[in-house]
Amino acid sequence: MPFLLGSCGAYFNQPLGNQEARISEYTNQTKKLLDLPAPAKRIEVGVYNFKDQTGQYKNIENGSTFSTAVTQGATTILIKALEDSKWFVPIERENLQNLLNERNIIRTTRDEYRANPNDPPQKLNPLLFAGMLLEGGVISYDSNILSGGAGARYFGVGASTQYRQDRITVYLRAVSTSTGAVIKTVNVSKTILSQAVDVGIFRYVNFQRLLEVETGYTKNEPTQMAVQEAIEKAVEVLIYEGIKDGIWSTNEGEEKDKELVEQYLLEKELEESTTLYERKYLKHDYRHTANVNFGLALVDGDYNTGYYDFKAGLGYKYRILPALSLGADLQIFKLNSTAETNHWWISESLNLEYNILPHDKLSPFLYAGPGVLLFADDSPSLYLQRWDAFFNLKFGAGVEYAVSDRVSFVLNGEWNATFNDKIDNLPQGRRDDYYYTFGLGLNYHFGSKKTKLKTNQ
Structure with missing residues (x-):
């Protein structure tokens, strides 16, 4: 019942007109990234391609579609998450060729239009190089891992509800550019909820007078926001794992590092004791x-x-x-x-x-x-x-x-x-x-x- 009542907000907020463009919503995980303590030193990282590796297309009732089930802009989402965390300095690598071409245009233009041809050419600032590469991607999109519903109809009056859960999984790994060694690998999963409620009346209220009323709504969690939240969580976990292993630290010292690690280990223990369908796992030893x-x-x-x-x-x-x-x-x-x-x-x-x-x-x-x-x-x-x-x-x-x-x-x-x-x-x-x-x-x-x-x- 609380599930149904809480979902009825979609019914009372039906769009009745065009909506203006707005700044994208923060997820709960975005707020956690923004609240992280500052690092002792920000780390230059490069992200070449963090892509959808599932190759899965959207499920539709009839026919076929070439629209992918997962956003193809995961690299951009990851770079935004790295910026929000304030722990990393993302370096442009996805469209590196465009950057190099633009730098060549600048050099050529400056060389051709020098005030004095004998003056030395003005040099560009050197490009930053990454001490660490971030690799991985969205490796799984599972549809209908959990679905169901309930309904009842009596004397022409009835109601029904349906729900469905999908699930995406993200892997993120940090690779040392000096040695090629994989420093750390983390993975995060996020469920995507869809739900529908229908209410209808179909009955004769008088001779040859039929009353028919239908209403309902469908609410789908945006896949893009689910991917965003999973990637942001992966960045947060990567930061905690690095603090735990002494790879990096906060600027507040060892006490703050220890506090963050203890909180993370407690969360990790809880997650490890939780099964696929969000039920706590008891060892019963x-x-x-x-x-x-x-x-x-x-x-x-x-x-x-x-x-x-x-x-x-x-x-x-x-x-x-x-x-x-x-x-x-x-x-x-x-x-x-x-x-x-x-x-x-x-x-x-x-x-x-x-x-x-x-x-x-x-x-x-x-x-x-x-x-x-x-x-x-x-x-x-x-x-x-x-x-x-x-x-x-x-x-x-x-x-x-x-x-x-x-x-x-x-x-x-x-x-x-x-x-x-x-x-x-x-x-x-x-x-x-x-x-x-x-x-x-x-x-x-x-x-x-x-x-x-x-x-x-």
């Missing part, structure tokens, strides 16, 4: 997990009545694989069929658990396993005695939300088959009794990490 949970239990027996009652439990599991765990749990709960039939039970079970998204903060999981169900109530009962034991088999599902590497919350529900008709203290009919439990719990992960175990083997 801890092999042991302890669990405590509280919730409700509900019997499904021969009585028409059935009430939720208290449940508490403890559990432990051992992680065999990131997605697969073997565990055991102990639960104590009441099964309440009627006001008179309200007894305490204890269950012990072994479980095999499969975590569907083991490296995500929010992950669903499934589990199942056999166990023993014990009647733990000494109150009078017609068919049950204290510590009567029954075999049971459970099937459960839930979601786990990680708040840190060691701590996570768990919400789960399970169905338990008892293969017995005495659980509700009324053996009647052909169907066995079942019960359900629902719980909210806390997981604590501990123990040796897999990485440490591998190094010790």
